[in-house]
Each structure stands twice: as structure tokens, then as C-alpha cells.
Amino acid sequence: MKNKLFEKYFVFSPYFWLVLFFFIPLAIIFKISISVSEWGMPPYQDIFLFDNGFKINTTFENYIYIFSDYYYIGSFVNSLFLALISTFFCLLIGFPLAFYIATSNVRLRNILLVLVVIPFWSSFLLRVYAWKIILQNNGILNVILLNLGITSEPLQLLYNQYAVIMGIVYTYLPLMILPLYGYLNKFDLNLIEASKDLGLNRFKTFFKVILPLSVPGIVAGSLLVFIPVVGEFIIPEMLGGSDRLYYGKILWEEFFVNRNWPGASALAFSGIIILVLPIVIFQILYSRWSQKNEI
Amino acid sequence: MDNNFLVIENISKSFGDNKVLENINLNISKSEFFGLLGSSGSGKTTLLRILGGFEKPDTGRVILDGTDITNLEPFDRPLNYMFQSYALFPHLNVFNNLAFGIKENFTKKEIEINVRDIAELLSIEHLLNRRIKQLSGGEQQRVALGRCLIKKPKLLLLDEPLAALDKKLRSKTQLELTTLQKKLKITFVFVTHDQEEAMSLSDRMAIMKNGLILECSSPEEIYENPKSLYTANFIGIANIIEIYKKDKFFYSDDLGINFKLNKELIDTKTNILLRPEKIKIQSINNLKTSSFNSFSGEILEKSYLGSFTRYEIKINNMIISVLDQNFNSNSNYNFPKGEKVICSWESESIKILED
Numbered sequence: 001m002k003n004k005l006f007e008k009y010f011v012f013s014p015y016f017w018l019v020l021f022f023f024i025p026l027a028i029i030f031k032i033s034i035s036v037s038e039w040g041m042p043p044y045q046d047i048f049l050f051d052n053g054f055k056i057n058t059t060f061e062n063y064i065y066i067f068s069d070y071y072y073i074g075s076f077v078n079s080l081f082l083a084l085i086s087t088f089f090c091l092l093i094g095f096p097l098a099f100y101i102a103t104s105n106v107r108l109r110n111i112l113l114v115l116v117v118i119p120f121w122s123s124f125l126l127r128v129y130a131w132k133i134i135l136q137n138n139g140i141l142n143v144i145l146l147n148l149g150i151t152s153e154p155l156q157l158l159y160n161q162y163a164v165i166m167g168i169v170y171t172y173l174p175l176m177i178l179p180l181y182g183y184l185n186k187f188d189l190n191l192i193e194a195s196k197d198l199g200l201n202r203f204k205t206f207f208k209v210i211l212p213l214s215v216p217g218i219v220a221g222s223l224l225v226f227i228p229v230v231g232e233f234i235i236p237e238m239l240g241g242s243d244r245l246y247y248g249k250i251l252w253e254e255f256f257v258n259r260n261w262p263g264a265s266a267l268a269f270s271g272i273i274i275l276v277l278p279i280v281i282f283q284i285l286y287s288r289w290s291q292k293n294e295i
Numbered sequence: 296m297d298n299n300f301l302v303i304e305n306i307s308k309s310f311g312d313n314k315v316l317e318n319i320n321l322n323i324s325k326s327e328f329f330g331l332l333g334s335s336g337s338g339k340t341t342l343l344r345i346l347g348g349f350e351k352p353d354t355g356r357v358i359l360d361g362t363d364i365t366n367l368e369p370f371d372r373p374l375n376y377m378f379q380s381y382a383l384f385p386h387l388n389v390f391n392n393l394a395f396g397i398k399e400n401f402t403k404k405e406i407e408i409n410v411r412d413i414a415e416l417l418s419i420e421h422l423l424n425r426r427i428k429q430l431s432g433g434e435q436q437r438v439a440l441g442r443c444l445i446k447k448p449k450l451l452l453l454d455e456p457l458a459a460l461d462k463k464l465r466s467k468t469q470l471e472l473t474t475l476q477k478k479l480k481i482t483f484v485f486v487t488h489d490q491e492e493a494m495s496l497s498d499r500m501a502i503m504k505n506g507l508i509l510e511c512s513s514p515e516e517i518y519e520n521p522k523s524l525y526t527a528n529f530i531g532i533a534n535i536i537e538i539y540k541k542d543k544f545f546y547s548d549d550l551g552i553n554f555k556l557n558k559e560l561i562d563t564k565t566n567i568l569l570r571p572e573k574i575k576i577q578s579i580n581n582l583k584t585s586s587f588n589s590f591s592g593e594i595l596e597k598s599y600l601g602s603f604t605r606y607e608i609k610i611n612n613m614i615i616s617v618l619d620q621n622f623n624s625n626s627n628y629n630f631p632k633g634e635k636v637i638c639s640w641e642s643e644s645i646k647i648l649e650d
Contacts, residue, residue, distance in 0.1 A: 190382035193349050196369040197376045198396030198446065208395075212386045 033265035034058040044262050062266035079247035083229035086168040090225050094176035102184035159241030167235040176221040183217025300325040306355035315341045317506045326480040330497035337503040339486045347376040374450035375443035381435050383427045390423040396446045413441045453485035490530050522649045527568045534615050539564040549613035566648045572618040573644035579635045589639035
């Protein structure tokens with residue numbers, strides 16, 4: 001009887017996890033986002049007031065404020081765009097790499113997988129900082145370009161959106177490669193040979209056989225890159241310039257510079273809803289589609 | 296018959312230090328059903344993959360219908376390859392699997408007609424809308440076959456075409472496959488490790504071992520007159536008896552009897568083959584005399600196989616296998632264990648093995 005009870009709770013453990021680390025924090029953020037801000041610590045008023053009888057003290061001002069100022073919406077759009085482009089490049093670079101790793105022999109495969117994972121062993125901050133050194137005006141890349149005579153003066157490689165995209169693609173590439181590899185690893189190579197045997201060249205075989213059968217891996221890798229990049233704060237902060245503002249940075253500033261916790265919470269909460277809802281809908285549609293197609 | 300339809304010339308192939316094929320030469324005629332038989336590691340699949348274009352030979356040429364195809368890519372070869380795993384596309388239904396190879400060059404209507412025709416030929420019309428996972432092994436095999444045949448190839452290569460089917464289905468499919476091949480007159484080359492399958496399907500077959508072709512002939516010839524000890528043992532059940540010349544006769548130490556041979560021997564010592572179904576057994580009571588090519592022995596083991604009974608008969612120091620057809624319907628017909636019997640055979644049944 002006790003065992004059965006344990007099993008029952010064990011089955012629900014992912015949901016406990018989800019409630020404890022996702023829904024409760026989300027609820028707290030929502031609570032702060034509808035509070036009235038004030039100077040003090042914490043910088044917002046309680047939502048339940050008891051001094052002159054019970055009173056609910058909430059406001060939607062913060063949401064109105066955010067959605068009426070393009071500064072906030074624009075930064076979110078920038079972040080979405082950044083995530084989209086970065087995911088695309090991660091896929092473009094990651095797919096051939098993952099395919100090569102998955103189809104090479106066991107010894108080479110293990111070496112390559114270790115090489116993919118090695119960057120995780122050093123600090124993420126250090127690696128992004130290293131790019132700063134490489135890309136700066138008197139950095140390695142500019143020195144090489146100058147000495148080769150390709151440019152006559154140092155190029156401004158740092159502090160723009162391109163540096164941000166590059167930094168993100170570099171950082172998030174393993175997150176694209178690993179799920180793709182996991183999926184392509186199970187790929188029946190005979191299918192490629194069968195396609196060629198039936199008269200399709202490499203290019204057509206890729207689009208008719210390899211790509212359609214890799215969709216689950218592509219979806220998994222893309223979500224793993226796309227979602228965290230939307231909220232990415234450190235890379236735009238270190239490599240980016242003032243040409244584009246990103247959502248993560250705006251959030252940081254609202255919280256820590258402006259000390260506008262309710263405003264920042266409203267921004268965070270809106271971001272999650274805008275991001276999570278389409279992804280949930282996509283996942284439902286996708287799982288239906290893949291069930292129908294038995295991939 | 297033009298036996299230069301498919302010419303395999305001096306093909307050698309190594310993977311690293313491992314020599315997989317050594318100087319393979321074969322000529323295969325148009326509309327022939329040709330089998331490559333060998334145990335695993337004999338190089339038979341590598342040879343088939345070279346024909347399909349999936350491996351490049353180190354030396355040699357492959358000529359199909361007068362054209363050198365050695366360096367052509369698989370998608371440029373006028374042949375098709377049926378994979379052992381069938382390699383059907385899981386993301387497409389049966390119709391689209393069948394149409395996969397003709398989608399490019401045909402109109403929608405032509406594709407429809409072609410797919411219907413091939414589905415009818417293989418009696419899989421009712422499966423066209425199914426997904427691959429919803430098919431049984433036998434149905435998958437038909438779709439894989441249809442996907443190749445729809446391209447009307449000059450040559451069809453089949454890698455272990457029946458290995459994935461269960462035993463009953465296999466013998467049914469064997470028959471269908473030969474009928475189909477004779478009807479379409481397409482040249483079939485297939486690989487198998489199953490000697491029964493090779494015998495029943497092939498017009499001619501090649502026995503492969505360690506990257507070499509040991510023998511190449513019709514199944515009857517290979518079964519009845521094998522040249523090598525390996526082939527004799529590999530195909531069917533074989534009683535191999537070592538004999539040497541003693542005066543005018545050939546003597547076997549193990550059996551302790553003299554043999555009369557039709558052919559003169561060059562060596563003084565050799566192996567002879569005696570197939571178990573060539574041996575006649577009789578009760579010791581109703582036989583008059585023992586003579587050349589007969590011996591008396593004792594039944595050690597017996598296994599009833601339905602149409603045949605297999606006996607293991609000990610004579611002197613050797614155990615000989617005998618297959619005796621169960622001619623009578625009386626179940627007491629079989630000889631019991633421990634019975635003394637006389638075995639005899641025609642002297643033509645003795646085959647001399649060259650090596």
C-alpha cells in the first residue's frame with residue numbers, strides 16, 4: 001500500500017517540479033506586475049491592504065505603460081528577430097556537423113562529440129570575453145586583416161548586432177548539434193542509398209529524404225536555441241552596441257537601474273506569455289502532425 | 296544466349312588491410328536469375344554493393360549491356376537495388392514509396408497508371424494508402440520490390456531478399472519471385488547465405504568464400520558434382536570419405552571397405568563425396584551378399600523429418616548420414632535404433648572432390 005502511494009507521487013514528480021520552479025515563480029512575477037510601485041524595499045505596495053478594512057490594491061498601469069511605449073515592444077521584437085536569425089545560422093552550421101558526426105565511425109564520432117562539448121567546460125563569460133579580444137580594433141582578427149593588406153584601417157567588428165549574432169551562434173551551437181545528433185544517429189543510412197539508387201542525386205536526396213526525416217531533431221534543436229536567446233542578456237551586453245536594444249537588457253535595466261519592479265515584472269510576464277503560447281500551440285500541432293506521419 | 300550482359304572483370308576490393316574481394320570474374324546472361332551464395336564475410340554483399348554503385352572497386356570493371364558502369368554514381372546506373380532491410384521511406388505512404396523513383400520524369404497521370412500497374416502485378420493495390428509501419432514483413436518486401444521494378448531496370452540486385460520473412464512465407468515468396476522474374480525477363484542478381492534459397496531461386500549460382508569465387512554453375516551441377524570440399528559441405532548434407540589407392544582399388548581406412556571408382560585418380564589420396572539420399576538401406580536379413588560399394592552398419596540415431604527419415608549409421612570408425620524416403624505410409628516402416636542394416640549405392644553416385 002505504501003509502495004503504491006510512492007509510485008503515485010513518483011509519477012507526479014515532474015509536475016511538482018514544474019509547479020515549484022515554474023508556476024510559483026511565475027505567479028510571484030505576476031503578483032508583482034500588478035502591484036503599485038513605490039519608493040522603498042521592496043519597491044512596490046502589497047496587493048492586499050488591511051489598514052482600513054480589506055482592500056485589494058492592484059493596477060494594470062504597468063502593462064499599459066509597457067505596451068504604449070515602443071521602446072519596450074521594439075526591444076522584444078529585436079530579440080525575437082535576433083533569436084530567429086541565430087537559430088537559422090545554428091541550424092545551417094549545426095546540421096552538416098551533426099550529420100557528419102552521426103555518420104562517422106564510432107571512434108571519430110566520440111572524439112567529435114567531446115570536441116562539441118568541450119567549450120562547456122570553460123566559463124561562458126570567459127569565452128564571450130575572448131571574442132571581445134579577437135574582434136576589438138587592435139584584436140587578432142584586425143591585425144591579421146591589416147597585415148594581409150585586406151583592409152587599410154581596423155574594421156569596427158565589435159559592438160554591433162552582427163557581433164551579437166556571431167557570439168550567440170558560437171555559444172548556442174552545441175545546443176543545436178546535440179539534439180540533432182541524437183536524432184540523426186538513429187537515421188537508417190540505407191534510406192539515403194535507396195534514394196540514390198532510385199535516381200535522386202545528393203541534392204534531391206537531401207530535400208526528399210534526409211530533411212523530412214530530420215524534422216523532429218530540427219524542431220528540438222531550434223527550440224533549445226530559440227527560447228533562451230530571446231531572453232539572452234550577457235552576449236548583447238558584452239558584444240553589442242547601442243544600435244539595437246534587446247529584451248534581456250531592457251529587463252535588467254528596469255529591475256536594477258530604474259528599480260521599477262512592477263514594470264519589469266509586467267515586461268517579463270508579457271514576454272513569457274507571448275513566447276510560450278505560440279510554442280505550446282506549435283507543440284500541440286506538431287505532435288499531431290508527427291503522429292499522423294509516424295515520424 | 297548472350298552471356299555478356301553483365302560482365303564483372305577482375306574486381307578486387309580491400310577495406311584497409313582486409314581483402315574483401317580478390318580478382319572476381321563473372322559473366323551473367325540477360326534474363327538470368329543469378330545467385331551469390333556464401334557465409335558471412337565471404338564478400339558477397341560487397342560485390343553486390345559494387346554492382347549497385349555504393350562501393351568503388353580498387354581494380355576491375357563492371358560492364359552492363361555493353362556500357363562500362365564502374366565509375367557511375369548509383370543514380371546514374373540503369374539498375375536497382377533491393378535492400379535487406381527494404382529501406383522503405385517511413386515518411387511516405389505505399390503509393391509515394393512506389394512512385395519515389397519515377398516522380399521526376401513522369402506526369403501525375405503517368406505516375407498514377409504506373410503505380411497502379413505495379414501494385415496490381417504484386418497484388419498490393421489495397422495497400423496504397425497505408426503507411427510503411429502498418430505493413431507486415433511480406434507486404435514490405437513487395438513494396439520494396441515494386442519500388443525497384445517500377446523503374447524497369449535492366450538489372451535488379453537483391454540483398455538477402457527473403458531473409459526477413461518467416462519460413463512459410465519464404466517458400467511461397469520464393470516461388471512468386473521466380474515466376475515474376477521469368478515473366479518480366481529482368482536480370483536478377485541476388486545474395487544469400489541460405490543454400491536452400493540459392494538452390495531454389497538461381498538459374499546459376501556462384502559459391503563465394505573469403506573473397507573468392509570457388510564455383511559457378513547451375514544448382515544441380517553444384518549439388519551433384521561439387522569440385523571442392525568446401526562446396527560439398529556447404530550445400531546440403533555431405534558424407535566425405537577419405538580414400539587412397541591400394542593395389543587395384545581405393546580403400547577407406549575409416550569405413551574399412553574398398554571402393555570401385557569410374558574415374559582414374561591422379562593423386563594417391565583424395566576425398567570422395569557420397570550424398571545421403573544416394574544410399575539405399577536394407578535390412579540385413581533380406582540381402583544376399585555384401586560386395587563393392589556396400590557395407591553393413593548399425594543405426595545410431597534416427598530423426599523422422601516427415602517426407603524423409605535421417606539415419607546416422609555407424610560403420611567401422613565412421614558415422615554416415617543417410618536420407619531414406621518414407622515411401623510407405625506404414626509408420627512401422629522405419630528401421631529402429633540399433634538395427635543392423637546393409638547400405639549400398641551406385642558407383643556413379645561417388646563423386647571425387649578435386650580439392
